[in-house]
Amino acid sequence: MSEHKSLQALFGGTFDPIHYGHLQPAEALAKLAGLQKITLMPNNVPPHRPQPEASAAQRIKMVELAIAGNPLFNIDLREMQRDTPSYTFETLEALRAERGKQQPxxxxxxxxxxxxxxxxxxxxxxxxxxxxxxxxxxxYDSKLETPELQRWLEEHQADTAEILHRQTAGRIFMADTPLVSISATEIRERRHRGDACEDLLPAAVLAYIDDQGLYRNADPRGILRR
Incomplete structure (x- = not known):
């Protein structure tokens, strides 16, 4: 029996809206990497992209609906409680402090x-x-932008998932997850056009989107919001 703590995985995103392109690769990844739990972390103020179209409360609700009844997933709302940009480093620093140095x-x-x-x-x-x-x-390209960055990737790459459970940090695991060609941008644009989205996201999420009237209108400036 292993003395190591179970690897805990975090998955951040805007989730505007959450869809199968998030959920299906995450479920495949759990099998490949031996994950018992994936914590979804919706963020309030993403630093590198435009503000979400749905409100924070609406995006939280969509995530809750998407993962209801699925024991693999839970949700952490700490980034939603910030009014400033959510930087991954700062979130991980706080989580590391909470969970201790020995937790993978x-x-x-x-x-x-x-x-x-x-x-x-x-x-x-x-x-x-x-x-x-x-x-x-x-x-997307499989190689990083410069030889230096590519060398950094190769130096830290994990050949097997097993090492992720034995070390607490420091490795990069390139997971052979299914290629799911779905994006939140595509879903929003389909909604703006009035096209169907049933095949792109869970039925409960789509029903909530309809109920809330989300992603129905074009941006007031006359361009689609992305």
Whole structure:
């Protein structure tokens, strides 16, 4: 029987709205990496992108509806309680302080985020706090921007998931998750056009979107909000 603590994984995002492109790769990742729990962390003020179209309360509700009855997922609302931009480093620093030095922690990102990780706040220190679990994304480059960044990736890459459970932080696991070509932008644009979205997100989430009248109107400036 292992004396190691179970690897805990965190998955942040705007979730505007949450959809199968978030959920299906996360479920596949759980099997590949031996995860018992994935904590979804919706953020209030994302630092690198426009403000969400749905309110914080609406996005929280959509996440709750999407994961209802699924024991793999839970939700952490700490980033929703901030009025300032949510930086991953600061969130992970707080979580590391709460959970202790011996707890293996991982942060889930998409391949698109890995490619721009070097633009994140204190990105080079992230691996002192956690592992990175990277899910494939359709159409994104598999190599980083410069030879130096690529070398950094290769130096930290985990060949197997087993090491993620034995070390508390410091590794990058490139997960062979299914390529799910769905984006929240596509869902919002379909809604603006009045197109169907049933195949893109859970029925309970879509029913809530309809009930709230979300993503129905174009941006007042005459362009689609992204």
């Amino acid at each position: 922690l991982a942060f889930i990102i998409g391949q698109d985020s890995l490619l721009t990780l070097h633009k994140w706040h204190r990105w080079q220190e992230l691996l002192t706090l956690c592992h990175l679990l990277v899910c494939k994304r359709p159409g």
